[in-house]
Amino acid sequence: MAKKVTTSNGAPEPGATRRDFITQLTAMMAVQSVITMGSYTLPVLAPEIAKDMGVPATMIGVYTSVVYSVCIFSALLGGGMVPRFGALRVCQGCLVLMAGAFLCGLPGSLAGFAVCGVLAGLGNAPPTAASSHVLLRATPKRWVNLVFSIKQAGVPLGGGLAGAILPTLAAAFGWRGAVAAMIVLSLLTCTILQIWRTEMDADRDRTRRIGWHTALSPFLLVWRHKDLRAIGIASGMMSGAQMGLLAIYVTYLHQAIGLSLTVAGGALATAQVAGIVGRIVWGIVADRSGRPILTMAGIAAGVSVCAIAAAQFTPSWPLLAIHAVSAVFGGLVLGWNGVLFAEVARQSPPGRAAEAAGGIVCLTCMGMVFIPSAIAGLIEVSGSFPLGFAATAAGTGLVAADFLRRSIRRGLH
Secondary structure (H helix, E strand, C coil): CCCEEECCCCCEEEEEEHHHHHHHHHHHHHHHHHHHHHHHHHHHHHHHHHHHHCCCHHHHHHHHHHHHHHHHHHHHHHHHHHHHHCHHHHHHHHHHHHHHHHHHHCCCCHHHHHHHHHHHHHHHCHHHHHHHHHHHHHCCHHHHHHHHHHHHCHHHHHHHHHHHHHHHHHHHHHHHHHHHHHHHHHHHHHHHHHHHHHHHCCCCCCCCCCCHHHHHHHHHHHHCCHHHHHHHHHHHHHHHHHHHHHHHHHHHHHHHCCCCHHHHHHHHHHHHHHHHHHHHHHHHHHHHHCCHHHHHHHHHHHHHHHHHHHCCCCCCCCHHHHHHHHHHHHHHHCCCHHHHHHHHHHHCCCCCHHHHHHHHHHHHHHHHHHHHHHHHHHHHHHCCHHHHHHHHHHHHHHHHHHHHHHHHHHHHC
């Protein structure tokens, strides 16, 4: 007989078995991977697209800002829609939106990419709230950081696949061929999820009403909760640094360091693969130490150091050294999300994990709107990629100091 799962709230989930838990975790990780691969598609292909369109490759920072401007609102909507329609149905809708986004980008026009950014933003944020809703129901308390980190490992996994596969597809079939492949992958994943939809969405509330109060509820929940608000602000800085730096990483290595697009994409893939390992390792560290906030402080400090190290790259650096820095950098800048969202789930009121996650993602996306554009603008005006890295290092250093202060205060009480 299948073993029952004890939830992070300390009670057995009715009807849930260990096999159910593994299925739910796998499904959520798959969705996260495909959505993230979609998010990285245009940044990875930016040099080829920019060459074709005759615009600077650093303009990808504007596209990224469009995506995450829309994410501010889609995160709030997702947090409210999950209880009504079910976590898996919301994820399916996001995958369809992602496919539609790339379809609009295929013609290669600025207007098409603007619509692409809007649709991608609508589909990008809600899966985080959906996964928090699903996993909190079945995750044993002693594993909560690790399980959320494993799910969030779908982010670097998707980014790593984008860096490893898409430049090769672009070399063989052009950038439009690589984008078309993402349309197929998104729709295929959406179709496969239907196998588990009835079972995983059995707790949806068909009577729940959707309105403006639903959209504002996740933000208000987080903003009125002192600890959640602090986590959200820190998440905005860390996610902005993560997306802002990684979005220009291939372009930086290609234009400033002189690596080919394929080799530069390989360095990004190294960072993303290291991020998979990093998320799991940091989840274990947080669970074993019982100090997730202190763990976050160490990660943020490490990101600052690695950003400064990456800024020192020159064409004379050995490729192996660039990959080594990329690996450490990826393990840190991509390693914090699972620990943070596990802490959000713990801090959220009972039954409101999806709403709390939606509110946190809203604040996260606010950081993603301003920081990538600021980095791209700073680089464009100064002509210096290292200056963009250094400015971001200063921001993540402030996050490290705040998390350290909070960890010390928590230890004193």
